[in-house]
Amino acid sequence: xxxxxxxxxxxxxxxxxxxxxxxxxxxxxxxxxxxxxxxxxxxxxxxxxxxxxxxxxxxxxxxxxxxxxxxxxxxxxxxxxxxxxxxxxxxxxxxxxxxxxxxxxxxxxxxxxxxxxxxxxxxxxxxxxxxxxxxxxxxxxxxxxxxxxxxxxxxxxxxxxxxxxxxxxxxxxxxxxxxxxxxxxxxxxxxxxxxxxxxxxxxxxxxxxxxxxxxxxxxxxxxxxxxxxxxxxxxxxxxxxxxxxxxxxxxxxxxxxxxxxxxxxxxxxxxxxxxxxxxxxxxxxxxxxxxxxxxxxxxxxxxxxxxxxxxxxxxxxxxxxxxxxxxxxxxxxxxxxxxxxxxxxxxxxxxxxxxxxxxxxxxxxxxxxxxxxxxxxxxxxxxxxxxxxxxxxxxxxxxxxxxxxxxxxxxxxxxxxxxxxxxxxxxx
Numbered sequence: 001x002x003x004x005x006x007x008x009x010x011x012x013x014x015x016x017x018x019x020x021x022x023x024x025x026x027x028x029x030x031x032x033x034x035x036x037x038x039x040x041x042x043x044x045x046x047x048x049x050x051x052x053x054x055x056x057x058x059x060x061x062x063x064x065x066x067x068x069x070x071x072x073x074x075x076x077x078x079x080x081x082x083x084x085x086x087x088x089x090x091x092x093x094x095x096x097x098x099x100x101x102x103x104x105x106x107x108x109x110x111x112x113x114x115x116x117x118x119x120x121x122x123x124x125x126x127x128x129x130x131x132x133x134x135x136x137x138x139x140x141x142x143x144x145x146x147x148x149x150x151x152x153x154x155x156x157x158x159x160x161x162x163x164x165x166x167x168x169x170x171x172x173x174x175x176x177x178x179x180x181x182x183x184x185x186x187x188x189x190x191x192x193x194x195x196x197x198x199x200x201x202x203x204x205x206x207x208x209x210x211x212x213x214x215x216x217x218x219x220x221x222x223x224x225x226x227x228x229x230x231x232x233x234x235x236x237x238x239x240x241x242x243x244x245x246x247x248x249x250x251x252x253x254x255x256x257x258x259x260x261x262x263x264x265x266x267x268x269x270x271x272x273x274x275x276x277x278x279x280x281x282x283x284x285x286x287x288x289x290x291x292x293x294x295x296x297x298x299x300x301x302x303x304x305x306x307x308x309x310x311x312x313x314x315x316x317x318x319x320x321x322x323x324x325x326x327x328x329x330x331x332x333x334x335x336x337x338x339x340x341x342x343x344x345x346x347x348x349x350x351x352x353x354x355x356x357x358x359x360x361x362x363x364x365x366x367x368x369x370x371x372x373x374x375x376x377x378x379x380x381x382x383x384x385x386x387x388x389x390x391x392x393x394x395x396x397x398x399x400x401x402x403x404x405x406x407x408x409x410x411x412x413x414x415x416x417x418x419x420x421x422x423x424x425x426x427x428x
Contacts, residue, residue, distance in 0.1 A: 002261040003219045004428070005246050006329075008226030009265035009319035011235075011273040012244075013299065013306060015331035015414060016266045017041025020057040020222045022412070022422050023264075027220040029212050030058025031205075033252030034071040034242040036107060036137070037078040038130040039224030040300025044417040050089065051300055055082055055098065056222050062092060065212075067205050070103035071242060071252020073137040074149065075112075076194035095200040101254075102150040102202050108162075109187055110169035111136040117177040127238055128275030130302055138241035140165070149202055152195030162188055206254025213259050221249050221260075227319040228273075235362060238277025246323035264411060264428055265325040267316055269333045269398070272306040274299050278365040281309035281345045295335035310372065312345040313405045318358040320408050327411035327428050330402065333395060334415045337380040342398065345370040346405065375401070382415045388425045391415075399425075 006023065008014045021043045024030050037053040044050075045060060054074065058064040068074065079100075083093045111133030118136075119126045129135060140146040145165060151157045163184060170181040212219055225244040228234045233245060242248060246263045250256060270291055273279050282288070288308045291297065297306035319325060336342055347356045348368035359365050378392035385391045391399075391413070399410050411428035415421045 002216065003213055003221065003255070003259050005221040005223070005249050005260055005263040007223050007246055007263055007265050007319070007323050007325065008244055009267040009316055009323075009325065009328070010226050010271055010312075011228045012039070012224075012226035013272055013274060013297075014226060014266040014268050016223060017043045017052060017057050018331065018414060018417065018419075018422075019264070019266050019329045019412060020220065021045070021060060022419055023220055023428070024058035024061055024064055026218060027058060027064060028217040029065045029067060029209065029219045030056040031067040031069055031209065031219060031221045031253050032056045032072055032224065033069040033221055034244060034248045035224030035240060036073040036132060036134045037075055037082075038132045038134045038240070042300050045419060047418070050086070050091075053082055053300075054079055055086065055093070058220065058222075059086065059091060059093060059098065064097070065208075066098045067208065067253075068098075068100045068104065069205055069253040070101040071248060072101070073105045073107050073134055073141070074100065075107035075133065076152075076191070076198060078132075080194075080197065098201060099203040099205055099208065100149060100198065100201045101205040102148070102153075103254075104149045105137055105141045105146045106149060106152060106191075107133040107137045108147060108165065108191070110165065110173065110182055111140070113173055113179060113182070114169065117173065117179055121177065126276070128277070135241045149198065152191055153199055153202065155192055158191060158195065159188060162191070209253055209255050213255065221253060223248070227265075227323065228315060233322050235277045235365065238275065246325075262326040262428065263323055264327050264329050265316070265319050265323065265408075266329045266331060267319075268331050269311060269336050270295075271309045271312050271315070272297050274302065274304050274306050278362055279307055279309060280348060280365065280368050280370045281312045282307050283309045287339075290339075291335060295332055310343040310345055310370070311402075312370070313402065314345060314348060314356060314358055316402070317356070317406045320406050325408055327409050327426060328402065328406065329412035329414065330399060330410055331414040333413055334380070334383045334421075337378060337382055339377040342375045342377050343372040344375065344398075344401070346373045347371040373401075383421065385415055385423060388413070388423060391423075
């Protein structure tokens with residue numbers, strides 16, 4: 001590892017938190033580079049579960065520097081709630097261990113209000129956002145009216161920018177959506193307070209990361225969400241507002257592409273998705289229910305039940321291509337234990353033709369019917385496996401087929417939620 005990226009290779013919720021936590025043991029710096037507190041990682045250490053939303057998974061190690069990069073949008077209230085939660089669990093979250101980019105954009109109260117009101121306005125056409133204000137914050141960022149972390153540290157700058165934003169947003173909230181206007185003084189005083197509390201954590205993180213990589217320190221970049229939620233390459237408009245793919249690392253962390261050495265794609269042994277949008281291999285039967293309950297497929301952030309289906313290798317090959325994945329980490333292999341026959345999607349039938357690519361058009365995707373290859377299943381002995389050779393023979397065949405189809409080696413296999421239930425197959 002020099003600069004290693006961990007990417008979600010499906011629709012998010014692939015187990016990136018566990019894989020990042022596992023890899024962080026060998027890292028010096030762990031970096032979050034996009035998204036906001038709409039993401040959620042559950043990490044289990046010695047049978048204790050930690051739920052993280054903004055703060056990198058490396059925070060659970062005492063000796064790692066954790067960085068929240070400029071590509072992340074930050075809700076200060078959520079940030080401090082997470083700090084308090086971790087401190088209550090005995091985790092050190094001091095400014096010596098955690099730094100925040102001065103260029104990161106701030107989620108304001110009007111972002112959260114507009115997020116919820118716009119979703120209500122869409123009715124049955126809603127996107128299924130978390131209501132955390134992520135999309136509206138990124139909208140302001142690209143409209144160039146956003147407020148950044150560095151602005152919170154300057155009362156006059158904050159006042160000037162907030163006055164303009166409150167006036168504009170109140171008009172939209174009241175006249176378009178019929179909502180209640182925000183009080184400028186209340187918001188201003190609260191965010192001045194947040195700025196002072198944040199001040200010790202705020203740094204130019206691009207400089208920190210550049211210096212770390214130049215000094216041959218091991219830097220781990222942790223993505224949120226997944227490939228199929230990317231704003232450009234996901235199932236638009238049912239996507240997030242940032243770039244979870246490896247290309248987002250350079251912009252969201254402030255480093256050049258030549259500094260990234262490898263990229264690991266995290267993928268479940270099956271497929272899940274939260275919220276609306278197409279899902280070719282989704283199961284609507286007892287098998288889908290079985291996978292959901294066995295794998296405890298409920299969102300870390302929202303608690304929503306995840307939609308479940310067979311592994312889609314068309315999607316996985318797509319993720320390999322657009323993120324330049326150098327290896328795969330397969331998680332939740334244990335969830336498929338004791339299923340007699342396991343299916344894998346190896347192509348789509350679209351209007352009578354067989355395709356092996358992922359269409360951009362949702363109309364085309366809706367008409368895609370999965371083409372399956374069937375595998376014999378394995379038993380629960382996989383949960384006790386410590387090496388690849390320990391795995392049930394059918395599980396090994398399954399993993400080898402994934403490698404063959406995607407032309408990408410499997411470097412890590414997870415057979416349970418704990419750190420100890422992680423098998424290193426190949427060098428990553």
